[in-house]
Structure formats: C-alpha cells, structure tokens
Amino acid sequence: MGHFEVVKTLDILIEHFFWPHMKRDVEIICSKCVTCKKAKSTVKPHVMYMPLPVPNEPWTDILMDFILGLPRCTYFIPSRKTDDATHIADLFFREVVRLHGIPKTIVSDRNVKLLSHF
Structure with a gap:
C-alpha cells in the first residue's frame, strides 16, 4: 500500500476498522511518516530553470x-x-x-x- 494523506487513509481504514479517536491516531501517524515528508517537501531545488528552445523541426x-x-x-x-x-x-x-x-x-x-x- 502506498503513502496516502490523512483523508484517504481514513477512508480506507473506515471500510474495515473502527476504534475510538481513529482520526487523531491517523493524523499523528501521517505527520510522523518520513517517506511522506520527503515526498511532500517544500524545499525548492537549487537549479535555475531555463526556458526550452523552440524546435526547428517537428518531433525533434x-x-x-x-x-x-x-x-x-x-x-x-x-x-x-x-x-x-x-x-x-x-x-x-x-x-x-x-x-x-x-x-x-x-x-x-x-x-x-x-x-x-x-
């Protein structure tokens, strides 16, 4: 199973399970997930983007x-x-x-x- 945000994780869990404070528990687990934090990083790359050149011929x-x-x-x-x-x-x-x-x-x-x- 992949790494989902809180809402999608809750939707999947609710189909099969229930426990008190389930939403709070899922929020805590998702907030600590290292893989999710890396995937959703807000750090900008240190590369200057350059516009692509206009091609001289189609499909080149x-x-x-x-x-x-x-x-x-x-x-x-x-x-x-x-x-x-x-x-x-x-x-x-x-x-x-x-x-x-x-x-x-x-x-x-x-x-x-x-x-x-x-």
Whole structure:
C-alpha cells in the first residue's frame, strides 16, 4: 500500500476498522511518516530553470509526462498507472518513433517510470 494523506487513509481504514479517536491516531501517524515528508517537501531545488528552445523541426524535441485531463488537440498515448518502464518504452517506440523517428531530445519530469529502464 502506498503513502496516502490523512483523508484517504481514513477512508480506507473506515471500510474495515473502527476504534475510538481513529482520526487523531491517523493524523499523528501521517505527520510522523518520513517517506511522506520527503515526498511532500517544500524545499525548492537549487537549479535555475531555463526556458526550452523552440524546435526547428517537428518531433525533434518532445516533452513526456504522465498527466490526466488533456485537451482534445493534444497528442497522447493512453497508458495505465500500473504500466512499468519496459511497457512505456514499447509504447514510445510503437507510437512515436515508428511515426516520427527518434527525437534529438526528450524533456520529462523525473518520473520513476522514465528514470528507471527507459
């Protein structure tokens, strides 16, 4: 099971358990979770962000991200949250490289799926 915030953790627990002061106990546990604190750190990186250059040709420089709620005009490849890096790489080659060739650069967030085997 992953690391959830108080509300989601309570929702899951309430389905199966009850004890007095359950909300208070969950709040205390979540406030002490080291993994959650690292994931939700407010420390800003010490790197200056630079704007991306405007590409000279289409599909030579691409951006990859795992997001929801895209507008219809956006080119997207459906995938599942549970897809591993190998499957994402297969999708990339089947849907992007096959149609447009290998890009010179790929800009992405530091998603685990993109950093592992991709």
